[in-house]
Amino acid sequence: MELRVLKYFLAVAREENITKAAALLHLTQPTLSRQLMQLEEELGVQLFRRSRYHIVLTDEGMLLRRRAQELVDLAEKTTREFRKEPELRGEIAIGSGDLEGMYVLAEWLASFQKLYPQVTYQIYSGNADHTKERIEGGTLDLGLLLEPVDISKYDFIRMPVKEQWGVLVHEDMPLARKEAVTPEDLAQVPLILTRRELIQQEMERWFGPYATKLQVNATGNLPYNMALLAGARIGAYLTLKLHCTYEGLRFIPLSPALESGTVLAWKKTETVPPAVTALLEHIKKCLLTISCNPK
Numbered sequence: 001m002e003l004r005v006l007k008y009f010l011a012v013a014r015e016e017n018i019t020k021a022a023a024l025l026h027l028t029q030p031t032l033s034r035q036l037m038q039l040e041e042e043l044g045v046q047l048f049r050r051s052r053y054h055i056v057l058t059d060e061g062m063l064l065r066r067r068a069q070e071l072v073d074l075a076e077k078t079t080r081e082f083r084k085e086p087e088l089r090g091e092i093a094i095g096s097g098d099l100e101g102m103y104v105l106a107e108w109l110a111s112f113q114k115l116y117p118q119v120t121y122q123i124y125s126g127n128a129d130h131t132k133e134r135i136e137g138g139t140l141d142l143g144l145l146l147e148p149v150d151i152s153k154y155d156f157i158r159m160p161v162k163e164q165w166g167v168l169v170h171e172d173m174p175l176a177r178k179e180a181v182t183p184e185d186l187a188q189v190p191l192i193l194t195r196r197e198l199i200q201q202e203m204e205r206w207f208g209p210y211a212t213k214l215q216v217n218a219t220g221n222l223p224y225n226m227a228l229l230a231g232a233r234i235g236a237y238l239t240l241k242l243h244c245t246y247e248g249l250r251f252i253p254l255s256p257a258l259e260s261g262t263v264l265a266w267k268k269t270e271t272v273p274p275a276v277t278a279l280l281e282h283i284k285k286c287l288l289t290i291s292c293n294p295k
Helices: 003-015 018-025 029-043 059-082 100-115 128-137 197-213 223-231 274-289
Strands: 048-050 055-057 090-096 119-125 142-146 154-158 163-170 190-194 215-220 236-240 249-253 262-267
Touching: 003 018, 003 029, 003 059, 018 029, 055 059, 090 100, 090 128, 090 274, 100 119, 100 142, 100 163, 100 262, 100 274, 119 274, 128 142, 128 262, 154 274, 163 223, 190 197, 190 223, 215 223, 223 236, 223 249, 262 274
Parallel strands: 090 119, 090 142, 190 215, 190 236
Antiparallel strands: 048 055, 142 262, 154 262, 163 236, 163 249
């Protein structure tokens, strides 16, 4: 049983699709299929149940997945231990929306960089759906995701801050004079909403019986652009509170208060690079000690 073939098997198990796995591995589909068939013949068991669009692991396949991941992890750990590098280096790709949690993550990255100055960062801006797609595609190592979000395929660290919902309204609108806005208040004005379906469902629950009375004038996924629409008086922009201000606009919290959590997530079955592993360990220490300043 070759380590290379076990990596092929893990890729197929993760993607649940031989065509996608072959593309990620830079192999042809027939070559990958042949390798998997030879692995099944070697073990004398069926590892997958195949259908037209995806494959599912059998019980034997699930057992091999656990064992294969352990073997691959051990092999990579051994290689790292024998690799003589003077200093930790590498690039960490992180995806995030415009979130309060990003301010906390930025502090963690700053303190981590003091420890490992050769590590650099690539930041991708996008909502949770786009960030998850990039994690799945392997172009992001980590993603800061706004809940509600399906994280069943991910390991994650829950961020120690909550995201507060409210509306951005032009300062000359009647709503701007309120200290908080209710579902009844917002049912009487045009709205600008996010396009994320899960967030829209969360908003419908908050609005309750007023959900059917809403007038939505615009939807989008980039807060800056949506804020410009609010500034043009197209509607009240239902959004998160951030450490930034927009000229002529006022942020007003919702009542009853509505908060969302965020998680820093990465692929559950993926072996992360050494720099990412070190960053995650650093973050866990920060959460335990409430301090990220290296001595």
